Amino acid sequence: MNLTEDAKQKLILGNERYLSGRLHAEGFGARMREELAEKGQKPGALIVCCSDSRVPPEIIFDQYPGDIFVVRTAGNVVDEIALGSIEYGVEHLSIPLVLVLGHENCGAVKATIEGEGGHGAVKAIIDKIKPSMEKHLGSADIYEDCTDENIRSTMEEIRKNAAVAALIREGRVEVAGAKYGIRSGKVCFF
Template sequence: MRSAVLFILSGCCLFIFTTCRNTQAPLQHTNNEPLTDLMEGNQRFATHHATHPHSSGERMKSLESGQHPPIAVICCSDSRVPPEIVFDQGLGDMFVVRTAGNLLGGLEIGSIEYAVEHLGVKEILVMGHRECGAVKAFIEGGSTPGHIRDIVDSIRAEQEISQIPANDKNLLNDCIQANILHGIHQLKKQSDMIAEKIREGKLQIHGACYDLSKGKVEIINE
């Protein structure tokens, strides 16, 4: 009798263990293009159907030996724009660089080069967002304390923004879009490594803008 009970219990445990394992999110990336995965994730997020993939203990353990994210995302430090949440992604899915105004300097570009050269990143997304405080500070002018001035001065120096007339009816949004395009152009011009990968057809760069009120990401074309 005791042996029969133990046999039944062991069978139940095996069933539960197998079921739990089968419900874990798959460890591999999908066959979609990386940007497609992100946009599908954003659709889930914006419609309140986020699945929070690749967040299990099994996923965490699988990444101990290294990372191979298929896409790098450059975006603003704004707390309202966390890319992993906005795109409904998980551990190891994106290589992320965040700065105020999604601005790029040597350290940031070096980080992206590392992702491309050593991690095998195939796509880069430069993402700004509506109501960007850094771009607003540039438009409003006035004095800015400390190193915040460096942020405003950097935006002011962007050629793409300098071409927008001050009386533009959609000034803020147009400047935000110009700032995104500047990031794309900057990566291509200031990184020989990135430019070469693009020429070889091994790397793509995209632009995008996040709408705070809708939770939606819009692709920005050059």
């Protein structure tokens, strides 16, 4: 199994543990902190997900501190600073998998569809999601279609980043997408 598949498999198994209610990561303690402090971090996956408090990536994937590198923004959109964090993760930490994780009932997607232009810096988030909504105007389930499109759009933006693109060409990084069911707790990979 290659590194990317291995990383994906770890997340899938972690989400299965979360669904079953038998979490492993609860056993994290002083000795493991000590080890992380000495050896540094070597996360297996980089997760770009929404800031929504119902979608905590460490918990829904049952991961320990040190396991996943996380970038969180409302609506799981990326800007220059988020891309900088991603570049750091794939280049310096050699993370083989970047997973864009959207979710059902996303407030940022809802605000975009309901035409709340957003004020202040929130407008920048709405403006990022808007093209995904416009692609699906008239759809029977615009919320779901816009959510999925927004995940794909963030994936594309990350893939276009020069550092990420170079690593993809070398077969060292993969950018994947998935969606979390707020009610079910299940993560469905695209």
